[in-house]
Amino acid sequence: xSEIDWNNPRLKVRGLRKHFDQKVVLGGVDLEIxxxxxxxxxxxxxxxxxxxxxxxxxxxxxxxxxxxxxGEDISVAAIDQDLVRREIGMVFQSYNLFAHLxxxxxxxxxxxxxxxxTKAEADKIALAWLDRIGLADxxxxxxxxLSGGQQQRTAIVRAVALNxxxxxxxxxxxxxxPELVGEVLELIRDLKQTGTTIIMATHELSFARDVADWVxxxxxxxxxxxxxxxxxxANPKNQRTKEFLSRLQR
Amino acid sequence: MxxxxxxxxxxxxxxxxxxxxxxRSRSIMVSLVSTLAFGLVAWFALTxxxxxxxxxxxxFDWNTxxxxxxxxxxxxxxxxxxxxxxxxxxxxxxxxxxxxxxxRNPVFFPLRIFSRAYVDFFRGLPLIIVxxxxxxxxxxxRLPGVGRISTELLGVIAxxxxxxxxxxxxxxxxxxxxxxxxxxxxxxxxxSYSQSMRLVVLPQAIRRVAPPLMNDFVSLQKDVGLISIxxxxxxxxxxxxxxxxxxxxxxxxxxxxxxxxxxxxxxxxADRITEKxxxxxxxxxxx
Numbered sequence: 001x002s003e004i005d006w007n008n009p010r011l012k013v014r015g016l017r018k019h020f021d022q023k024v025v026l027g028g029v030d031l032e033i034x035x036x037x038x039x040x041x042x043x044x045x046x047x048x049x050x051x052x053x054x055x056x057x058x059x060x061x062x063x064x065x066x067x068x069x070x071g072e073d074i075s076v077a078a079i080d081q082d083l084v085r086r087e088i089g090m091v092f093q094s095y096n097l098f099a100h101l102x103x104x105x106x107x108x109x110x111x112x113x114x115x116x117x118t119k120a121e122a123d124k125i126a127l128a129w130l131d132r133i134g135l136a137d138x139x140x141x142x143x144x145x146l147s148g149g150q151q152q153r154t155a156i157v158r159a160v161a162l163n164x165x166x167x168x169x170x171x172x173x174x175x176x177x178p179e180l181v182g183e184v185l186e187l188i189r190d191l192k193q194t195g196t197t198i199i200m201a202t203h204e205l206s207f208a209r210d211v212a213d214w215v216x217x218x219x220x221x222x223x224x225x226x227x228x229x230x231x232x233x234a235n236p237k238n239q240r241t242k243e244f245l246s247r248l249q250r
Numbered sequence: 251m252x253x254x255x256x257x258x259x260x261x262x263x264x265x266x267x268x269x270x271x272x273x274r275s276r277s278i279m280v281s282l283v284s285t286l287a288f289g290l291v292a293w294f295a296l297t298x299x300x301x302x303x304x305x306x307x308x309x310f311d312w313n314t315x316x317x318x319x320x321x322x323x324x325x326x327x328x329x330x331x332x333x334x335x336x337x338x339x340x341x342x343x344x345x346x347x348x349x350x351x352x353x354r355n356p357v358f359f360p361l362r363i364f365s366r367a368y369v370d371f372f373r374g375l376p377l378i379i380v381x382x383x384x385x386x387x388x389x390x391x392r393l394p395g396v397g398r399i400s401t402e403l404l405g406v407i408a409x410x411x412x413x414x415x416x417x418x419x420x421x422x423x424x425x426x427x428x429x430x431x432x433x434x435x436x437x438x439x440x441x442s443y444s445q446s447m448r449l450v451v452l453p454q455a456i457r458r459v460a461p462p463l464m465n466d467f468v469s470l471q472k473d474v475g476l477i478s479i480x481x482x483x484x485x486x487x488x489x490x491x492x493x494x495x496x497x498x499x500x501x502x503x504x505x506x507x508x509x510x511x512x513x514x515x516x517x518x519x520a521d522r523i524t525e526k527x528x529x530x531x532x533x534x535x536x537x
Contacts, residue, residue, distance in 0.1 A: 057438055086440030096435035100454045110439040113449060155435075162439065 004034045008071065010197050011056065011166050016065035018051050018221075025051045027221040028065065033166065033199055033214070038192055040208035040229070041201040043218035044244065049201035052218070053168040056199070057090045069165060086114055089159030090168040093175050095151040097143035097158075103130065104139040107158045115162065129157040133187055149180030153187050160196060167191070169200035205245070209233045217241050311500045318492035318501035325488035326508050329474045332405050332484075336474065337467060339410035344417030351422060352447055365418070372415035377408070377473060384408040385480035405477030413470055420462045424455035461527060464520035471513050475505075485509070 009032035018026040026048045033039045041049045054060045056067060058074065058081045067075040074084045097106050107129065108122035117125070130136045133153045135146075143151055152172055159167055169188070173181045185207050191198065192211055202208055208215055209229050216226040217238070225238040236242045259267070296302060350358070350365035372380070385404045428451045436446030478486035485505045492501035 059434065059438065082437075082440055082442050085438055088438075090438040092431065092435065092438075094431060096431045098432060098435070098450055098454075100450075100457065109436075109449060110441060113445055114440040159439065 004036070006034065009033060009068075010035045010037075010070060011199070012068040013056065014066050016052070016055060016067065017063045018048070018055055018060060019063040025221050026055070026063075029218070029221070029223055031199075031216060031223075033197060035197055036192075036195040037213040038188075038198045038200065038211055039214045039216060040212035041199065041216050041218060042203070042205065042208060042244075043224075047218040048221040049218055050170050053090065053170050053199065053201055056166075057088050057168055058084055059090075086162070087165045088168060089162060089164035089166070091152075091155050091159050091170065091172050093171045095143070095148070095155045095175075097151055097155055099143055102140050102142055103135065103146070103154050106143070106154060107161050110158070110162055125161055126157075129161050130154075132190075133157060147180060148176045149183045152176060152180075152184050156184070156187055156191075160191060165197065167196055167198045169198060169202070171201050171203065173202070173204055205233070217244065219244075307498075309499050309503055311496075311498050314492070314496045314498045314500040315504050317496070318489060318504050321488045321492055322485050322501060322505045322508060325483055325485035325505070326512070328402065328482060328484045329477070330512075332402055332409070332477055333471055333474045335406045336409040336413070336470060339406060340413040340417050340466075340470065341463075343410055343414040345421055347414055347418035348421035348425065351418075352425060354443055369415045369418050372412050373419070375412070377412045377476060378479070380412050381405070381408045381476055381479060384411070385477075401477065401480045401482040405474070405480055405482060409470065409473065409477075413466065413473075416466055417463065420459050420466065421455065423462075424459035425451055427458055428454050458527075461520060461524040464516065464523060468513055468516045468520060471516060472509050475509060 011031075011033050013029060013031040016026055016029040016031075017024070029048070029052060031039070031052075041052060043049055051060060055062045058079075062075060065075065066073055069084065069087060073079075097103075098109065101109060104123065104126050107126035108117075108119070111117045111122035111125060112119060127136060127139060130139055135150060135154065138146060138150065143154070146154065152175075156167075156169070156172065172188075173184050176184065181204070185204065188198065188200070188207075189211055200208075200212075212229045214226065215229050215232040217224050217232075217240075219240050225232070225236065225241045232241075233245065236245055299305075347365045347368060350361045353361060384407050385401065388404060388407075389399055425447075432450055432454065433446050436450040437443070441449065475484065475486045478484050478490070481487070483491075485508060489501040489505035493499055
C-alpha cells in the first residue's frame, strides 16, 4: 500500500461536543483518520462511542466543534447532508436491513437510486460482493430468512458497495451470538486488506488490537487515552484505561 | 437422526396424542348437542311468540321474495359498479392525502394543513350529509358546459370524499408503524427523505395496512346502498319499490341478504390476511 499522507487526514474531528438537554454526552473530542486506516473507538456503554459515529454521519446535530471530510468542513449548517452521507457509510448494531427487499435488492437500492447505476450494473456489483462473503446463493432470500451474522455481513456489504470514503461501524457484533461474531470480524479484516477506511465502535478488544491502527478510549464523553493499537493495549498509561482493560480482558 | 421418516414417537407422545384425540371427539360431541339444544330453544321461543305468524307473513313471504329478486339483483349490479369505482378512487385519494402529510419541504406546508383539515372534517361529517350535498347540491348548481351528471357518478364522488379520509388515516398509521431504524438505514445510505419514504417506508407500510384496509372496504361495500337516497335504482331502491307494490317487507330482506352475501367473501378474505400477518408474530401454537 502507498505511503500515508500525514498532512491530509480522510476525516478530521475537532472539539466535537454533543449535549442532550443538560447532559453532556461528548465533551469536546478530537479525532483523525487517514486513508486505509482502521480506528477503534472503545469504552464502556454510555461513553459516547455511538453518539460520536452518529454525529460524524450527521444523524445527530452537533452541539459544538467541527468535522472535515477530505478537508471540506461538513459541519457547516448549510451542508447538503444527503451528499455527505453518500460519502460516509454507516452500519448499525441491529443490521436494519430493509425487510421488504431481497438481499440483492437491499444492496442495489442505493447503488441504483443514489449512484444512478442501471439495474444490471448494480446487480453485478452486488453479486460480486455477495460472492465474496459467500452469500451468493442467498441473493433472492429475504432478511428474515438469514442468521444474524449473515444479515450483518449483508448490511456491511450494503454500505461498502457504495465505496464510501469512510465506513462507520457501530458495535456491529454486539447483537450477535458468540459463534457468529467471527464471520463478521473476518469480513472487516478482509475490508482492511482492500483499503477501506473504517471507524469502528466496538467491545471486541482483542479484535481491535489485531486490526486497528489506532485505538481511542472514550470515557464519559472525552478521550481518556489513545494510541497505536499494540502500544495502547500493552502499556496503558491512564488509570481509567487500565481499569477498563483489566475488567474486559482475561 | 433428524430424518423425519425415521421418527418413531415415544410411548409418552403416543399417550399425549391418544388423550388429545379423545378430548377432540368429546368437544365435537358436546358442541353438536349444545348447538342442537340451543337451536331448538331459539326456534321454539320464536315461533311460539304471539305475533310470529304476522312477522312471518310480512318479512318472510316466499312469493314476494321470488317476484322481487330479479329487480333487486338488477339494482345490485349498479351498486357493484359504484363500489368498484369508489374503491379505486378511495385508494388513490386516500394515499395522496396520507402522502401530503409526510411532505417536509416548507413549500408544501399548505398541502400538509389541507390534508389534516380534510381528514378531520370528513371523518366527522355524516356520509348522508355528504351525499345530499353532492347528490343534490352539485346538480342544483346547473354548471354551464356540464350536462346531466349521472347519479352513479355523484354517489361515487360522495363516497370517495368520505372514505378517503378514513383510508388516509389507515395509511398514515401504517407509515408511522414502520420502525424508525428503517429510515435511519435508508438515510445513512445517502437516500433523500423522499426517496426513503418512497422506496423503504411506503412499500412496507402498505403491506402492513392491508387488513385494516379490507375492513374499510367491507364497510364501503354496504354503504354503496346509500346512493339509493339520490334516486338511483340500486338494490335498496329496487327493494323499496317492491315493498311499496306488495305492501310486504320481504324485498328489503332480499336486498339485505344479497348485501351480506356480497360482503362475506371480503370479510373472509380480510380475516385470512389478518391471520397471515398474525402468524408472522409467532405466538406459539399451544396458546
